[in-house]
Amino acid sequence: MDKPSEQESRERQRAAASAGRAAGYCWVRFGDRRQHCTAPPDHPGKHYDKFVRATLRALAEATAPKAQARGSAR
Numbered sequence: 001m002d003k004p005s006e007q008e009s010r011e012r013q014r015a016a017a018s019a020g021r022a023a024g025y026c027w028v029r030f031g032d033r034r035q036h037c038t039a040p041p042d043h044p045g046k047h048y049d050k051f052v053r054a055t056l057r058a059l060a061e062a063t064a065p066k067a068q069a070r071g072s073a074r
């Protein structure tokens, strides 16, 4: 049997990964909190998160089409 929910989450992850890489990040998941690596794509050493909280925000903004349509929305 197919699991649509699983496939959907997979595609979501894929979209999130491409968004993070488009922003210039390594974006590998690591740690217990499944954080994304915000180091440069070809960085040496372990994966790490520069922003921690900011990472989630940046990801949300990157995946939000409205944010790109209008740069300055206050």
Ligand SMILES: [Zn+2]
Pocket: 026, 027, 028, 037, 038, 039, 043, 046, 047, 048
């Ligand atoms: Zn990394």
